[in-house]
Amino acid sequence: MTTTVLVAGATGDLGGRIVRELLQHDTRVRVLTRPSTETPSTAHRRFADEDRVDVVTAAYTDAPALVAALAGVDVVVSAVSGTRAVIVDAQRALLTAAVEAGVPRFIPSDYAADYRSISPGSNRNFELRREFAATLDAAPIRATSVLNGAFTDMLTGQAPLILFDRQRVLYWSSADQVLDFTTKDDVARVTALVALDADAPRVVEVAGDRVTARSIADTMSRLTGKRFRLQWAGTTGTLSAMAGVGRRLSKQGDAEPFPAWQGMQYFVSMFSGEAELHHVNDDRYGPHEWTSVRDVLATHLGV
Numbered sequence: 001m002t003t004t005v006l007v008a009g010a011t012g013d014l015g016g017r018i019v020r021e022l023l024q025h026d027t028r029v030r031v032l033t034r035p036s037t038e039t040p041s042t043a044h045r046r047f048a049d050e051d052r053v054d055v056v057t058a059a060y061t062d063a064p065a066l067v068a069a070l071a072g073v074d075v076v077v078s079a080v081s082g083t084r085a086v087i088v089d090a091q092r093a094l095l096t097a098a099v100e101a102g103v104p105r106f107i108p109s110d111y112a113a114d115y116r117s118i119s120p121g122s123n124r125n126f127e128l129r130r131e132f133a134a135t136l137d138a139a140p141i142r143a144t145s146v147l148n149g150a151f152t153d154m155l156t157g158q159a160p161l162i163l164f165d166r167q168r169v170l171y172w173s174s175a176d177q178v179l180d181f182t183t184k185d186d187v188a189r190v191t192a193l194v195a196l197d198a199d200a201p202r203v204v205e206v207a208g209d210r211v212t213a214r215s216i217a218d219t220m221s222r223l224t225g226k227r228f229r230l231q232w233a234g235t236t237g238t239l240s241a242m243a244g245v246g247r248r249l250s251k252q253g254d255a256e257p258f259p260a261w262q263g264m265q266y267f268v269s270m271f272s273g274e275a276e277l278h279h280v281n282d283d284r285y286g287p288h289e290w291t292s293v294r295d296v297l298a299t300h301l302g303v
Ligand SMILES: NC(=O)c1ccc[n+]([C@@H]2O[C@H](COP(=O)([O-])OP(=O)(O)OC[C@H]3O[C@@H](n4cnc5c(N)ncnc54)[C@H](OP(=O)(O)O)[C@@H]3O)[C@@H](O)[C@H]2O)c1
Pocket: 008, 009, 010, 011, 012, 013, 014, 015, 032, 033, 034, 043, 060, 079, 080, 081, 082, 085, 086, 090, 109, 110, 111, 112, 113, 148, 149, 150, 151, 154
């Protein structure tokens, strides 16, 4: 039977990949996008050639429009991105409407490391997810979170762990702390499979690769033929304190999703081990060739 999946945030990076994966299966995809001043909107342009995609427009403040958009949907996949106004407020509005429309299942926009037991005050974005998860758990709907560690793709840009020019790999506290990574494409594939899996548990943990700063340095040395050394950058405690200072001095306040201090908080969560995945099940949906950290670095280096 065809599954009707509503994807919120489908015009985004991960959301677009999730739609592409969903279309590999027997699905009808309803893309939810916010009202736009452009005609046609980004969503209409992006999915114009897809017969099995319908674009619906609704503001997250417009409850009746959200409920109408959700009529007949089997599962909501949220891939929205932002801070409190999005992760807590917009997703709560989407959840409330989904319950009212009788939607059986909801996948929140988590796609993160394990935020469930991190220390309070240590990672703003993770705590917003934890706050929304509490609302989700109290709602009469079946929920599944996809936890995947960090996006591997970020190792070549946004996450400055590897200093490519200086042949160094940074670490905080321990070079042997396990770090979970999954590529955006692998996360999108799993999310689509979770969306189609009516028996999916509350959390599905996957890790395309599990590495350490030490093993990354080793991989870089092998790939480049040059020695990449480990560079101790301090403890996770000092990094956490620096992130706190950065947050207080930040001019954007708390509106920006990924300011530099938030990047530091991600490293604190990863290198402290607090957000490490402990129940990875990469085989839940059968055999798959996960893209490794080495694969991503080799492509980046062109070797
Ligand atoms: N684990 C990791 O390392 C990692 C890294 C990056 C991202 N992520 C997570 O992956 C998820 C998707 O991220 P992404 O980078 O793909 O997102 P993105 O490309 O920045 O955007 C996602 C979509 O969110 C919607 N959106 C933006 N602002 C909004 C608002 N104020 N209210 C409601 N919707 C809004 C937009 O859709 P419309 O305009 O169509 O409404 C947008 O296309 C997020 O949960 C993000 O935190 C994880």
